[in-house]
Amino acid sequence: MRLTWAQPEDLLPHELVQSAAEGTDVTAVRERWIAAGGSPVPAVSGAGPAMPALRSLARELLDSLGAPPADPSWDALELPAAASLPRGSRGRELDAWTGRAAGCLLGKPVEKIPREGIEEILRATGRWPLDRWFTAAGLPADVAARWPWNRRSAPTSLEENIDGMPEDDDLNYPMLALSLLEAHGRAFTTEDVGQLWLDNLPAGRVFTAERAAYRNLLDARPGTATHHNPFREWIGALIRADVFGWVSPGDVVSAARLAWTDARLSHTRNGVYGAMWAAALASAAMVCDTVDEVLDAASTVLPAGCDLAKAVHFGRSVASSGDVASGLDRVHEAYGHLHWVHVLNNAAVIAYALAAGAGDFGRSISIAVTAGWDTDSAAATVGGVVGALGGVDEYWAKPLDGRIATSLPGGERRIAELAARTAALAEGGR
Numbered sequence: 001m002r003l004t005w006a007q008p009e010d011l012l013p014h015e016l017v018q019s020a021a022e023g024t025d026v027t028a029v030r031e032r033w034i035a036a037g038g039s040p041v042p043a044v045s046g047a048g049p050a051m052p053a054l055r056s057l058a059r060e061l062l063d064s065l066g067a068p069p070a071d072p073s074w075d076a077l078e079l080p081a082a083a084s085l086p087r088g089s090r091g092r093e094l095d096a097w098t099g100r101a102a103g104c105l106l107g108k109p110v111e112k113i114p115r116e117g118i119e120e121i122l123r124a125t126g127r128w129p130l131d132r133w134f135t136a137a138g139l140p141a142d143v144a145a146r147w148p149w150n151r152r153s154a155p156t157s158l159e160e161n162i163d164g165m166p167e168d169d170d171l172n173y174p175m176l177a178l179s180l181l182e183a184h185g186r187a188f189t190t191e192d193v194g195q196l197w198l199d200n201l202p203a204g205r206v207f208t209a210e211r212a213a214y215r216n217l218l219d220a221r222p223g224t225a226t227h228h229n230p231f232r233e234w235i236g237a238l239i240r241a242d243v244f245g246w247v248s249p250g251d252v253v254s255a256a257r258l259a260w261t262d263a264r265l266s267h268t269r270n271g272v273y274g275a276m277w278a279a280a281l282a283s284a285a286m287v288c289d290t291v292d293e294v295l296d297a298a299s300t301v302l303p304a305g306c307d308l309a310k311a312v313h314f315g316r317s318v319a320s321s322g323d324v325a326s327g328l329d330r331v332h333e334a335y336g337h338l339h340w341v342h343v344l345n346n347a348a349v350i351a352y353a354l355a356a357g358a359g360d361f362g363r364s365i366s367i368a369v370t371a372g373w374d375t376d377s378a379a380a381t382v383g384g385v386v387g388a389l390g391g392v393d394e395y396w397a398k399p400l401d402g403r404i405a406t407s408l409p410g411g412e413r414r415i416a417e418l419a420a421r422t423a424a425l426a427e428g429g430r
Contacts, residue, residue, distance in 0.1 A: 004046030005211045005231070008058035013042040014230035014339075019065050021233075029061050042339065045112060046207070059228075067226050071268050074260055080304060083297035085250040086287045089426040092388040093419035096246055096285065099387015100174065100380045101165040101404055101415065102396040103365040107375030108157035108168065109134045109149045112340065115332065115372030117147035122370075129324070130366040133159035133399070153376075164403035164412070169205060170239050170380045171404050175413060176200060177243035177262065181425050186254070190264045194224065197265075205407045208341055209236045213266035225266050235343045237263035237275035239377045242384050245282025247425040255283035256301035273308040274343040276301050278381055281354075285388035286426075291354050294385060311335065311344040315351030324356060328371050340373040349373060353382045361386045361393055 004010075012033060016026045030040050038054050051058075110118045122128035124143045125135055136144070136158050149158075156166040165171065176196060184192050194217050197206075206214050212229035221227050237259070244258035259279035263272040280298035288294045295316055302309040314334060318327045331352055335345035349371040357364025364386045368379040383392075402415045 096388040100384035103379035103383020108153035173240035249286035252280040255279040315348035319355035
């Protein structure tokens with residue numbers, strides 16, 4: 001059995017990329033790894049060929065690269081002037097939860113499939129450009145073999161099989177955030193987040209940075225976000241942040257601070273900033289009237305000049321001219337060198353899909369998915385925003401049947417119940 005996102009020989013190539021991005025000279029480590037027979041090319045899906053003979057060397061080289069630069073404290077973050085928005089719940093929680101689930105579900109079957117593969121599948125099934133659920137009906141065998149569906153997701157996320165929202169980490173984490181706030185209020189700590197994970201999250205349902213942090217929690221290491229964690233600037237913390245915004249309607253800074261506290265368990269710098277931005281998007285979507293207002297407000301929680309802010313600005317600016325195909329070409333030209341689960345490319349896609357979708361629910365989530373990369377996560381974030389702004393069309397909402405499956409204790413949840421709990425927290429100011 002090969003455990004993804006965990007073996008030292010798989011982590012090292014990713015760490016070479018991440019450390020270099022942080023300004024560390026990795027030349028000597030890279031050369032030593034290659035000389036020993038290791039590949040410096042990171043595994044796309046989290047696990048490469050088994051190399052037990054090189055495992056000890058991989059651990060040694062991971063240790064030699066040292067810790068990343070220290071993250072600033074919350075008080076040291078230099079943020080622009082906070083957005084001035086109306087405060088208080090507008091009763092949008094149900095549409096926000098439903099939109100997040102529907103966007104996630106649309107992207108599930110093609111997660112890990114590149115943009116060109118998604119287009120080929122859609123053309124082969126008569127659904128290009130995307131505006132409906134994916135289907136296997138009529139899919140030629142050669143196309144299916146060339147671009148296999150996400151093995152875990154496809155059985156329950158294709159049009160012909162949908163029966164409620166299937167289990168997904170993009171929904172597990174918002175449910176956990178809800179429980180976190182109910183148990184500890186807005187004064188929760190990063191340690192509270194770690195304990196909640198250990199008490200509720202099955203280890204097999206955490207990935208990338210969360211899997212590394214989970215391992216570090218079990219090993220009682222203080223550097224949960226940094227020790228042997230090359231995924232520290234990937235998208236994982238961003239997908240956990242919506243609830244922090246939904247319970248802080250109109251207060252983007254408070255939403256970002258909650259997300260910052262949560263994200264620090266597993267991420268650093270741009271990984272944390274991505275979570276702050278997603279929380280601010282969710283916060284603004286609960287009170288604003290347009291996508292542009294939401295994007296404007298959310299940008300105020302990002303440190304000026306950070307790479308995440310640049311990615312968001314780029315994605316949004318590209319949407320101001322040209323068609324979707326050419327816009328996504330530009331996004332891929334700028335960020336196509338990054339792993340499909342990185343936060344920067346996916347944040348650019350989220351910003352692009354929101355701006356180009358202009359508030360239309362189906363169009364917005366479809367753009368996020370046809371962009372490729374982390375299709376279910378990006379579309380979930382987009383769906384939560386656009387759902388809150390304008391509601392979710394019956395076509396997208398009905399197959400969910402108001403239900404979300406989960407691997408968390410207690411099993412399946414009703415979306416209406418999750419929305420009511422969210423509204424209670426927002427109204428109570430906890």
